[in-house]
Amino acid sequence: MARVHLDDVTKRYEDIVAVDEMNLEIRDGEFVCLVGPSGCGKSTTMETIAGLTKPTEGTVTIGETDVTNLPPKDRGVSMVFQNIALFPHMNVYENISFGLRLRKFDTDEIDRRVEQASDVVQLEGMLDREPSELSGGQQQRVAIARAIVRKPDVFLMDEPLANLDAKLRVHMRTELQRLHKQLDTTIIYVTHDQAEAMTMSDRIAVINAGELQQIDPPLVCYNEPKNRFVAGFIGSPSMNFVEGNLTDDGLTTDHFDLEFDSDGLEPIDDDVTMGIRPEDISLEREADSATSTSETIEARTDVLEPMGDEIFIYLSLDGASSEMMTSNEASTASNQLLMSVDPDTEVGEDESVSVVLDRSKVHLFETASGEAITHGIADLSDATPTASVAPEAESGGQHE
Amino acid sequence: MGAASDSTQTADDEMGPLERWTHGVVNDQEKRNRLYKALFYVAAAFFLVTTLFPFYWLLVLALTPSVRQADWNVSIPLLGEVPFPTPQGFNVYAFVEVFQQVPFHLYVFNSFVLATATTVIVLLLASLAGYVFGRLEFPGRGLMMLAILAVSYFPPAAFLIPLYDAFLGNAVYIPFLDIELFEPPRLVNTPGSMIMPFSALFLPLSIFILTTFYSQIPDGLEDAARVEGTTRLGALFRVIMPLSAPGVATAAVLTFIAVYNEYFFSSIMALQNQPEQWSPLVGGILSYQTQYTTDFNLMAAASIVGVLPMLIIVVVAQEKIVSGLTDGALKE
Numbered sequence: 001m002a003r004v005h006l007d008d009v010t011k012r013y014e015d016i017v018a019v020d021e022m023n024l025e026i027r028d029g030e031f032v033c034l035v036g037p038s039g040c041g042k043s044t045t046m047e048t049i050a051g052l053t054k055p056t057e058g059t060v061t062i063g064e065t066d067v068t069n070l071p072p073k074d075r076g077v078s079m080v081f082q083n084i085a086l087f088p089h090m091n092v093y094e095n096i097s098f099g100l101r102l103r104k105f106d107t108d109e110i111d112r113r114v115e116q117a118s119d120v121v122q123l124e125g126m127l128d129r130e131p132s133e134l135s136g137g138q139q140q141r142v143a144i145a146r147a148i149v150r151k152p153d154v155f156l157m158d159e160p161l162a163n164l165d166a167k168l169r170v171h172m173r174t175e176l177q178r179l180h181k182q183l184d185t186t187i188i189y190v191t192h193d194q195a196e197a198m199t200m201s202d203r204i205a206v207i208n209a210g211e212l213q214q215i216d217p218p219l220v221c222y223n224e225p226k227n228r229f230v231a232g233f234i235g236s237p238s239m240n241f242v243e244g245n246l247t248d249d250g251l252t253t254d255h256f257d258l259e260f261d262s263d264g265l266e267p268i269d270d271d272v273t274m275g276i277r278p279e280d281i282s283l284e285r286e287a288d289s290a291t292s293t294s295e296t297i298e299a300r301t302d303v304l305e306p307m308g309d310e311i312f313i314y315l316s317l318d319g320a321s322s323e324m325m326t327s328n329e330a331s332t333a334s335n336q337l338l339m340s341v342d343p344d345t346e347v348g349e350d351e352s353v354s355v356v357l358d359r360s361k362v363h364l365f366e367t368a369s370g371e372a373i374t375h376g377i378a379d380l381s382d383a384t385p386t387a388s389v390a391p392e393a394e395s396g397g398q399h400e
Numbered sequence: 401m402g403a404a405s406d407s408t409q410t411a412d413d414e415m416g417p418l419e420r421w422t423h424g425v426v427n428d429q430e431k432r433n434r435l436y437k438a439l440f441y442v443a444a445a446f447f448l449v450t451t452l453f454p455f456y457w458l459l460v461l462a463l464t465p466s467v468r469q470a471d472w473n474v475s476i477p478l479l480g481e482v483p484f485p486t487p488q489g490f491n492v493y494a495f496v497e498v499f500q501q502v503p504f505h506l507y508v509f510n511s512f513v514l515a516t517a518t519t520v521i522v523l524l525l526a527s528l529a530g531y532v533f534g535r536l537e538f539p540g541r542g543l544m545m546l547a548i549l550a551v552s553y554f555p556p557a558a559f560l561i562p563l564y565d566a567f568l569g570n571a572v573y574i575p576f577l578d579i580e581l582f583e584p585p586r587l588v589n590t591p592g593s594m595i596m597p598f599s600a601l602f603l604p605l606s607i608f609i610l611t612t613f614y615s616q617i618p619d620g621l622e623d624a625a626r627v628e629g630t631t632r633l634g635a636l637f638r639v640i641m642p643l644s645a646p647g648v649a650t651a652a653v654l655t656f657i658a659v660y661n662e663y664f665f666s667s668i669m670a671l672q673n674q675p676e677q678w679s680p681l682v683g684g685i686l687s688y689q690t691q692y693t694t695d696f697n698l699m700a701a702a703s704i705v706g707v708l709p710m711l712i713i714v715v716v717a718q719e720k721i722v723s724g725l726t727d728g729a730l731k732e
Binding site: 047050051052071072073077078079081082083084085086087088089098099102103146150156 | 618620621623624625626627628629630631634639642643
């Protein structure tokens, strides 16, 4: 058990910067997921911690030791690989005990530890088998046993479940959580699957283009994304974004306006991006009166995706509100919104609908930098209640 | 279906025997399989005869006493007298005489030691080189690989004179500048004078084979070994080499056979054809030939004795060599 600390770690490959001044503080016993799209540098970050690649600049500290220049074997880390990487020329027992044998443990101790580790991952009675005789899930369990048998300070997992089928993946996910509770070891877990990150980790580190975007507990990343990238990456299906302009009276977009008191928000009179998650848009007729709803937005349903437990509706903003747009402002930006509704909602394709947004779930981002301005405009809008009612009535009339 | 076979029937009547046979082979699956099988046996028999006949001839030569090695004709009915080697006696004593006339076992020993030492050195160096070329990215890799392969295209004779000069203990000069570099020890008549050039000459082939094999081992396995507690070198010897066993065996056997059979360099580096001066196996075989006599039966017997260790090694390693030469693929 140990904390892991990355200090200004940069990794450059010739002209590509894989990891850019990464500062990461992972606490003792914490389960941290590194997530990001393919090629964002999360695996390189992991390899830097493991010692498989040396950072171009910066230092890596595990526990109290600066391990930047130590080889992987002296770092007290163990790793589970995406491609499992069991040694094909050794049986399960030899695979699990490989590290212990290299460290010249005595045979009794090795036997005892291998048995214990194989117990934890439920591999009893398979120690004599060859890796090729095992199923994918069993191989993965052997790899995990090999990693825990040495009782490492830090446990690194590089997309360990990526090669398993969907059902097994969900099963192994709970197994890993159980394992983390049982071992209480620091676990750093790389994945591009945000569902894995959301469900398993204490904190999520979202990485894009080699830079750390945000490191926070899963729900904080979900509800209060620091910037537009995190907002779009966390959550599935992802957040809707609409380009607009922040004025004194609120937000103006090509398709609709939201009125609120923008006092204290920066930058006024500048391009901002509004973000709203699909579940925070509702049909006006079904809107929950308890939530502070926004002005009505006219839209036309485009494609419906019934998922069983909910329906995803693609809304086209152009058709319903084209006369409200000035033609030269016809945006290249999103004119589509995705919303999710209850499965028993009666709605058809290519139908005019009025939708409202949940004001408390509206996110505003600075368009230029992508930085978050505010999460939720419910409190702000209370300041100017009269202003917000008027356009609602107006657009409601138009709908009729 | 019935109409078709009817027409074949009538056609059969009008065709000659060869035409009928080819027609049958083309149309009938069973006949075709029979033909393929027959062709396979013919081809296999051809290769067996061409490779095994020399051994048969050696055996006949060895068993036939030297005084009767003049008349190899056999009379075959219709053809008359045909030259074909058949044993003219059964002189097993030749295999004993081989060791009595010259210390042939010492020559075999010399070749064995030279071959083993060279193989070990080549495998060690080629493994390191193969690891570097196969698994690491660095500028100039292709060019260096090309340079190493170019060495193997040089005729060995090109190196002979300068090496002989140096191994005699003469000082080595930079050409044209006459600056003395160093004075090597006198290595002629020692295994060093043979193992060094052999290693250099056979290294490129092994590097090439091992580079191909090592490059196919998934990176994850090496990373896993390193995280588990090996160094890069440890990962090479504990994981990469065992997984490349067919390739390593192929490189080893090819090197071993080449050195075991080598005569050109060693006959010159051993100043006289004596086992004490590290003259090799072939030198031993040739020593049954004197200025006036040639004991063909003893030379043949010595050749057979010399081939035996090779035969055993190849049979043992055969499975791995075959897979090493043909695939070299490894599943992750």
